[in-house]
Amino acid sequence: MKFTIEATDPKSKARAGLVKTDHGDIETPIFMPVGTAGSVKAVHQRELTYDVKAQIILGNTYHLYLRPGLDVLEKAGGLHKFNGWSRPILTDSGGYQVFSLSGTRKIAEEGVMFKSHIDGSKHHFSPENVMDIQRTIGADIIMAFDECTPYPCEYNYAEKSMHMTHRWLKRCIERFDTTEGKYGYSQTLFPIVQGSVYKDLRKQSAEFIASCGRDGNAIGGLSVGEPAEMMYEMTELVTDILPTDKPRYLMGVGTPANILEGIALGVDMFDCVMPTRNARNGMLFTSEGIMNMRNEKWKDDFSPIDPNINSYVSTFYSKAYLRHLTVSKEILAAQIASIHNLSFYLWLVGQAREKIQTGEFATWKDMMVKKVSTRL
Template identity: 60%
Template sequence: MVFELKKTASSTKARLGTLTTDHGTIETPIFMPVGTLGTVKAVKQDDLIEKVKAQIILGNTYHLYLRPGCDIIEGAGGLHNFINWDRPILTDSGGYQIFSLSENRELSEEGAKFKSHIDGSKHMFTPENIVDIQRTLGSDIMMVLDECPPYPSSYEYAKESMELTHRWEKRGREAFLNSQPKYGHKQAQFGIIQGSTYEDLRIESSKYVTDLDFEGIAIGGLSVGEPTELMYEMTDLNTDYLPEQKPRYLMGVGKPANLIQSVARGVDMFDCVIPTRNARNGQIFTRNGIINITNAQWKNHHKPLDPDFPTDLCQKYKMSYVHHLFRNDELLGLQLATLHNLTFYLWLMEEIKKQIRNDTFASWYQDMTDQVSQRI
């Protein structure tokens, strides 16, 4: 994997770059649709490419390990072949799922022992076998095993958690460097910064992860319940201590406004379930703000949402009809909203790149943040 920094915007830390993998080149900043089980819910792979314009998607190691299992994916020739996707894939390590299953897991120096949410069976993730699992998945970018502390956390817990993550990361890096890909394409490994919302821990973690010389660096442990401004503050702090020539990935973020503001703070890559999950609940993101299609105001709105925006939901279908679909649990409504939200997210990233390229990002991003955040 090769990352090339093309440009940094004036007056902000916003960046343009390219991330080249054996499955294609990604132009950053970029949003990665989440395909937890090898599928971005309600969207075909062809639509992800042709309509959404997705350059990379994310898969979930925890879920894929449990279902369908590594043996089946390896038998298919890796995750790319199994899901029929010939573009880059990033897989997370399962650290966040371990965090969210806190009642069903035990942490130790060795790793994380947990019970399957499916059948209660017991499993163990270690820094080493997480590398092995992701070698079998064959993702272009794999993440190290980490622990994501909750918010709020005491300073003592955050420090102990961060130090455990650091020891796991060192072992995970060694396992990566001492193993080989399985399917003829190269893989990269990203480290993860932790430290909760404590500045000194965040700085310490930034320096430690940088010294391990991963191909990229992720900012973890945010978007877990802390105030939005605090998330921005920690992100801004972390990017101050990260090398310019490596990609920066803010994990699990977020809403359109979060993407804009985090790009301004020097982030290159994002993933989040919000555009797909919220779409299935009737929340639609647009250039002019956020709408809830199930609200009664759309019942007699016999016009498309936005005739100038390139999605079927905007151009072809009356809002009254889409409202009707949602009120009656019709699958077409979920599909239209999901395709629209993902297309909007990728459009927004292209618009951000255009603004950086034209040296207008600094004067554009605050107004655009307000615009996409308002409720319609």
């Protein structure tokens, strides 16, 4: 993997770059649709490619390990062949599930013992086998195994967790560097900065991760309930330490405003379930603000969902029709809304990239943060 910075914004830390992988190029800043179990919910791969214009999608190691399982994925030739997505894929290591499945797991130095949410069967993740699992899944970018601490989190626990994440990282790197991919293309490993919301821990973790010299770096343990301003403060502290010539990935973030502020702080890559999850509940993100499609006000509004978004569904279907489908609980409502929301997110980061290249990002960002946060 190679990363090149093509432009920087004169009034912020935003940058436009290009990530080269064996499955194609990724123009940054970029948003990655989440395909947890190998599928972005309600969206075909063709729609992801030609309508949403996604450049990279995310899969989850925990879910893919349980279903369909490594045997099926290896026989298929990896996740790309299995789901028909020919562009880059990033896999989350399962560290977030360690956080979210707190009632069914036990953390130790060796790794994590957890119970399947499907059938209650017991499984063990270690830094070593998580590297092996992601090798078998076949993602272009794989994540180090870490512990994502909750918020709020006591300082002592956050410190102990961070040091364990660092020890796990050393084991991940050793395993990754002594193994090879299975499908004839290269893979790369991103470490993850932790440290909860404590400045000294975040600084220490960012310095350690930077010293590992990997091809890219991630910021984890944020967007887990802390105030947005605290998330921005921790992000800025970390991006000021991580190397400028490597892509920076802020994990699990977030709202359109979160993404714009993250870009301004020097983040290059984002992912979040919000655009598809909210879509299935009738919430649309648009270039003018946020729409609740159950609202009576859209009942006889026959204008396009969002004429500014270069997506088939955004310009073809009317607000009134989508509201009708939503209140009627038609499956098509979830499909249209999901494709639109993802198209909007990709449009937003694409616009940010253009504004960085023309030196107008900072002014445009301030205007767009207000606009995309408005309830229509």
